[in-house]
Amino acid sequence: MEAVVADDSGFIRSVVSDILSKDGIEVIAQARNGEEAVEKVIEHRPDVVTMDVEMPERNGIEAVDDIMDEEPTPVVMFSSHTVEGSERTLEALEKGAVDFVSKPRGDGPGITAVEDEITRKVREGARASPQTVKDIQPSVEDEGVDASEAVVVVGASTGGPGVVESVLKGLPSTTGIRVAVVQHMPEVFTRRLAERLDERTDLNVYEASDGDVLEPGECAVAPGDGHLLFKNHYKGSTPMAVDNKTEVNNVMPAIDVTLRSAARYVEEDAYAVVLTGMGSDGARGADRLKRKGGTVIAQNEETCAVYGIPGSVVEDGNADEILPPEKIPNEILRQIGGEA
Known part of the structure; x- marks a missing residue:
């Protein structure tokens, strides 16, 4: 299994790459921003991508959108456990990301606290089929139904x-x-x-x-x-x-x-x-x-x-x-x- 790791923090890129490598997942490329992430995905065609939400030049949400257009690939987002982080993560999921990991605060060793979650969700994500929901348009034909007991x-x-x-x-x-x-x-x-x-x-x-x-x-x-x-x-x-x-x-x-x-x-x-x-x-x-x-x-x-x-x-x-x-x-x- 091959992965691309995208994060603007060199420390996080290194730690996540080490975590994945220990679990037998080969990190074939790293990216410092969303623009690089899209380029690396197109170039290497990995099985899965880990993507930070907040990055310079092109953020993770924009990168997910481009990846789904250019080279649809399962993406697992890294998000902060905050109200703003949750909003941005939901936007990324709407664009086609398959899952997310909530990062501990800061760039310290706390990232290892979610090591098992990272490897599990990356392995699960690699087997997923990335989907966008913009084309799902449900029609309603039975508005007169009394569903108050249901x-x-x-x-x-x-x-x-x-x-x-x-x-x-x-x-x-x-x-x-x-x-x-x-x-x-x-x-x-x-x-x-x-x-x-x-x-x-x-x-x-x-x-x-x-x-x-x-x-x-x-x-x-x-x-x-x-x-x-x-x-x-x-x-x-x-x-x-x-x-x-x-x-x-x-x-x-x-x-x-x-x-x-x-x-x-x-x-x-x-x-x-x-x-x-x-x-x-x-x-x-x-x-x-x-x-x-x-x-x-x-x-x-x-x-x-x-x-x-x-x-x-x-x-x-x-x-x-x-x-x-x-x-x-x-x-x-x-x-x-x-x-x-």
Whole structure:
């Protein structure tokens, strides 16, 4: 496996290159800025790129955009764990980056604290198919459906934020639908994701807190430091809880936790949408939901950056429909309206 490492800090380039080399990943080139990064990718055609967000001359977001146009290659971003860093990272993911690593503050030895995460995400990223979501335009044909009794759980991981946004754009708040989003992403990043989804979709989107009640026309995003659960389900509202005791499937938030909770309290009024992502988080929850009469929709392999999560659900035989993102919203509304 061959990689290009792009960062304006020579120290970070050296440390990241050493980390990758120790794991058997050959760093075939380094770049000091976004312009060099694009040139090195075109010249060497690596399997994967690590890309700092903030760089001179041409930043990481602009570089990702150019790479996707010139030589589509999986890119793993390096971002600061701040509100501004989360915003810039989400922009890079929208442009086609497949994943990101949140860098410790400063250029000190703290970078070694995320050594395992770096090698894991670079190896996983190299197997991903870089995707941009600018061409995903969901159509809405069933705005008159009364979806006020339904709860839709949308789960995603690698490559997920833009696809989640495209699905939510096709779900009008006028239907009364209620949505819970579980995106594998750390705190601060989930808060900014909720803000972006609120700005860009018709739903009232917010990061969930313990004790919130999910009302019709709303979407709750699981916080990056907790699991989102339902406490009950009755006409017009669904109270929620946030559990941050321990990771499940080595992640927090976990899709499985929310789906198991939906199976228990929402039952046949629950709809699961499993989207692109590494691993199999969500497979057990989808199985439980199906047994309780719920409906499961999986993203198709051709449009996934990584087919792990939806693929595991499909392999278990628990997907009622397998669709590209632009067709998922109408399918949800058709299922709810009893027309499917």
